[in-house]
Each structure stands twice: as structure tokens, then as C-alpha cells.
Amino acid sequence: MNKSITVLIAVLFIFAQYPLSGEMGDVTLIWSKNCQKCHGKDGRGNTKAGKMAKAKDFTDADYQDTLNEEDMHKNVKEGMIVDGKKKMKPYADKLTDEEITALICFIREFRKEG
Numbered sequence: 135m136n137k138s139i140t141v142l143i144a145v146l147f148i149f150a151q152y153p154l155s156g157e158m159g160d161v162t163l164i165w166s167k168n169c170q171k172c173h174g175k176d177g178r179g180n181t182k183a184g185k186m187a188k189a190k191d192f193t194d195a196d197y198q199d200t201l202n203e204e205d206m207h208k209n210v211k212e213g214m215i216v217d218g219k220k221k222m223k224p225y226a227d228k229l230t231d232e233e234i235t236a237l238i239c240f241i242r243e244f245r246k247e248g
């Protein structure tokens with residue numbers, strides 16, 4: 135009896151967590167599949183492809199301050215060309231607006247103070 139109640143509580147607890155962890159898991163997964171190659175798992179852009187493309191450090195507070203949500207969204211959606219060099223391809227046909235918004239929140243989390 136006691137044991138089955140414990141199991142029931144454990145199961146309820148796991149289901150209660152599920153929507154949140156599912157959502158977070160998705161963003162991390164989208165990031166690791168599409169963005170990590172250049173921007174790195176830690177957002178620093180310290181990868182082979184990131185160095186080649188000259189990805190910037192998302193943990194850098196000064197760099198984060200130069201970014202705004204609107205441009206970030208546009209640049210991820212439509213791609214980014216700087217000085218005639220293609221930095222990022224457009225993700226418009228791969229990711230939804232909601233996914234891009236979630237990725238931008240995710241990128242903001244890399245910011246370190248100071």
C-alpha cells in the first residue's frame with residue numbers, strides 16, 4: 135500500500151515536470167542540431183566552423199548589448215551577410231517563428247554579467 139502510493143506520487147511528479155522539460159529539451163535540441171556547429175554548446179563561438187565564420191561570443195555582455203530581438207530574429211530567419219560574406223544561411227524554411235523566438239531567449243541566457 136505505502137509502496138504503491140510512493141510510486142503513484144513519483145509518477146505524478148514526473149508527469150508534472152514533463153511539459154517544462156520537454157519544451158526546454160526542444161530548444162536545446164534545435165540549437166545543437168542547427169547552431170552549435172558555429173556558436174558552440176556554450177555560445178562562445180569557439181568551434182572550428184565558428185572561428186572560420188567569425189562567430190561572436192554570446193557570453194559577452196557588451197556584444198549582447200549591441201543585439202536586439204528584432205534584428206536577431208530577422209538575421210536568423212533571413213540569413214546574415216556581412217561585408218559581402220555569408221555568415222549564416224536563412225532558417226526561414228527550417229524553423230518556425232516560435233522556434234526562432236525560443237532560440238533567441240536561449241541565446242540571451244548565455245550572457246554573463248561584467
Ligand code: HEC
Pocket residue numbers: 165168169170171172173183184187188189190201202205206207209210214216221222223225237238241
Ligand atoms: C555557419 C555558421 C553559423 C551557423 C550554423 C549559425 N550561425 Fe548564427 N552567426 C554566425 C556568425 C558568424 C554570426 C556573426 C555575424 C556578425 O555579426 O559578424 C552569427 C550571428 C548570429 C546572431 C546575431 C545576429 C545579429 O542580429 O547580429 C544570432 C541571433 C544568431 N547568429 C543565431 C543563430 C541561430 C539561432 C542559429 C541556428 C538556428 C545560428 N545562428 C546558426 C554563424 C552561424
